[in-house]
Amino acid sequence: MKTAVSFFEQNGGAYTRFGDVLLPNLTLEETDSKPLGKYGRMRKRYLKEHRSAFYSAMLLNGELYGHLAEINEACEERMELLTRQMAAREGVTEALKAADQMEWVRRMNSIHSRAEEIVMRELIYPEEAEDDRT
Numbered sequence: 001m002k003t004a005v006s007f008f009e010q011n012g013g014a015y016t017r018f019g020d021v022l023l024p025n026l027t028l029e030e031t032d033s034k035p036l037g038k039y040g041r042m043r044k045r046y047l048k049e050h051r052s053a054f055y056s057a058m059l060l061n062g063e064l065y066g067h068l069a070e071i072n073e074a075c076e077e078r079m080e081l082l083t084r085q086m087a088a089r090e091g092v093t094e095a096l097k098a099a100d101q102m103e104w105v106r107r108m109n110s111i112h113s114r115a116e117e118i119v120m121r122e123l124i125y126p127e128e129a130e131d132d133r134t
Helices: 038-050 052-061 064-090 094-099 101-124 126-133
Strands: 015-018 021-024
Touching (some): 038 064, 038 101, 052 064, 064 101, 094 101
Antiparallel strands (some): 015 021
16 A cells, blocks of 8 residues: 655655654754854844744744844944944044043943944834834
């Protein structure tokens, strides 16, 4: 008697028998070994907790790591740009750093916090930002 061949087997898949159960041999594709940065990890946690279907789909399609790495890079570039622009606009210069280091640190910390808030709203949690506007 001939047994039916599953769609999975027709496309090169194989099964492993565990007792009376056949389980498909599934593996995920290898991803880059470069660790994710701060913003990539934040985006991952957000997707996992608030957009679980999107997270699962990207994970199963092997697209999650690429998305997270792209978000991390975009956030870092945006932080650098915003920090530089805000510092120039507010007069936070090397001359200030030489004259009054504590004031320079205070201002740079403020700039960093504001720039990070913008980046979070634009790139890490964009859907929540849209929800807040309605």
